Amino acid sequence: MAEHLLEARDLAKSYGPVRALRSADLVVDPGEVHALLGANGAGKSTLVKLLTGVIRPDSGTVVVAGKPVRVRSPAEAARIGLAPVFQDPALVPDLTVEQNLRLTGTDRGAVRRELRALDLDVDFSEQAGDVPLPMLRMIDLARALAREPRLLLLDEITAALPSDLAERVFTVMRDSRERGRSVLFITHRLKEVIATCDRATILRDGGAVATIEPEEGGEERIVEYMLGPEAAQAAAEALEQDADRAAPVRARAAGERPALEVEGLTVGRLQDVSFSLRPGEILGVAALEGQGQDDLFDVLSGEQTPSGGEIRAGGRPLKARHPYDAIRAGLVLVPADRLHALLPQRSVRENIAAPRYNRVPRWGAINMREEGRRVRGAIDALQIDIRAARQVRRLSGGNQQKVTIARWLAGGFTTMLCFDPTRGIDVGTKRQVYALLRRLAEDGAAILFFSSELAELPLVCDRVLTLYGGRITAELPGPAADEASLLRAMHGLVEGDEEAA
């Protein structure tokens, strides 16, 4: 066999007490599309950052095309032929696209060619901050491609791309393979891996546990590697158990007074939306990008005031002018972007306790013992990994999301608004989040759950609403909400009788 394009051995990196990477090996061959998989906190992002010079390893070696290299900065990585596309596009918002390309010394003609090949039309004189995020990712990708890299590193690029753009990324990956260039592809979507990747390296707890050739129907095996054999089984069982328990909950829910009623709500894109949500019920929301789901969650969480219609929380009309009002009425938000909810520089304890400060007496000291008890309770309930508890920003994405949920557990609420809470979270943590939401519902919480991943809706929800063009197009019972029927309703294609609702 020809020599490897990239050979990383025993890479290790620690942040204080947290060992992000213990000893990771990765071998990528020329012309190979190689997947890098692992649960949150397994070290995928750390490995990519090490390879591209964003951070420096504590130990280990990297060999590129037979030559040992020490990559000290992203600029140096580019010279060696390693071109990364990160989750957050590396375009500077206040410069135009054109200036951004000049900044990195990229050939503008080549970028234009790559964009044409991707079938995209971009105005280079536009400020990068004005370009929508999915498009920015594509420009970033085109910029990386324009440098004709030997290895393209894609860090969860498809996570927030609409499927037509994601499809073009897969085309790029296949093209690269044909031209003898390699791709390192990081994703949480196992289907994508099976469809496009030649090999996959799986990381667990900061070390590489296996390199396999993904095959049709091999998802469970990959999950097992990612979680470790025991954990995988436990997670699967927990989910099954919860599914069994869900039925009686639904029956009980039907009798009670709604926790949240929305009538004729009109705001932004939303037009005349009505639904009700009972305690103990998980109501799913499915929609394509920009069909009004953002407005719905903004209004319910008090960030925006409605222009028409009524919201009743626990039977009382709610006129929220501020998130504070919504929280007082028991409506709490778990956003997709954890950093919108957390105080990244503060400790886990403070983050979980923060919403409680709303109820602390204005004068006098905070009861620290009471606070500590509640915070510990929430941490235990959610199994948060608190090794790096002094600063929330050091936690992995999944653990951060658990903290955002834990805050409300400690604070108390009646209705939880979850807006795509599993975005960018690994399979194992996702399952924990599903189980957790189920348990909350069982304890009487009402949950409104929007997800961009359709497959999770039937797993979690009792009912699913679909939004299209700001209106509710269908209401499906949870188990019946398979991807096909959801997709049809999300595109506004519903059979005649349901349109009346």
Place this chain on the structure above:
Amino acid sequence: MSATTAEGTAGLSRRGTAARLARRHGWTVGVYVLLFLLVLYWRTQTNLPWGPFDVQSLAIDALPLAFAACGQAIVILSGGIDLSVGSMMSLVNVVAAKYMVHMSLEEALLFSVALVACTALAGAVTGLVIVVTRVADIIVTLAMLFVLAGAALAVLEVPGGGVPVQYQSLVTIDTVGTKWLPAAILILLGSYAVLWLTMRRTRPGLALYAIGSNRPAAYLAGVNVSATRVLAYAFSGAFAALGGLALTAASGLGDPNSGTIYTLNSVAAVVLGGVSLLGGVGGLLGPIAAAFVLTLVKSLMILRGVDQNYAQVIQGTLIVLVVMLGGLAIRQKAKGG
């Protein structure tokens, strides 16, 4: 996985070129309109015939602040702040006045160039301290403020010294035939042209904007963030020297406290000139105009005989009002568009 039709990409809209231009340069135009209105008001306040001398004196008065504002703007655009500007100006002022007294014009000019080079170096050292020690820029430059102010007092304890007469006339006398275009304005335009080319047409210039706009993104794009920050402070040092020299030429005297007011006034001019204190947004034309506005407001109040103490209150209120109104206008536009 979310599914999207062709609409998904078609929805990635763009705005008109005119709207974009208005949004990007609206503030700068506004500052120039404000300046124009103030000049008109200024004319109605004097009964004396209005002549080239008035333009000259305004230009000379405003020149030090305009230079200070340019240097400060570059640092703020790069996402930092430089509180040592004023002390640096004082130091340059006293050093120039002390040693230029007996020099010929040529020697004095050479000495000026050397001074600018030295302060650029001093600024670079400040930047280096910030980058290497990772101490916050506001703290390091605040320390530099005290160090340089002390040094200025050590050089010249009481006002004194002087400069060659021809050196003073560099800014005072018209050099291009018409009396309406003072040399001070030409010097300023020249330095602006050089700056514009560096800031907008070279990679280090773009890097200055980039690190102020989004530092992690700039780093990931391969920008040398540390070197660029050092460069910003070097610029600031050089422009503080130009400001100090302009001060010297205008007054013909060295005064160890002459620069003190320019530290915060330069920040005020930068903010009034439409540069975001968060970095990355704005240009240099705005701050230059703002320097003239601030100078004009001050001399207007002297003209009207407003008490010195109240004059400061009024000036501060004015800055807050203008910046606030500008902010409101932008928000309104964002809502409407």
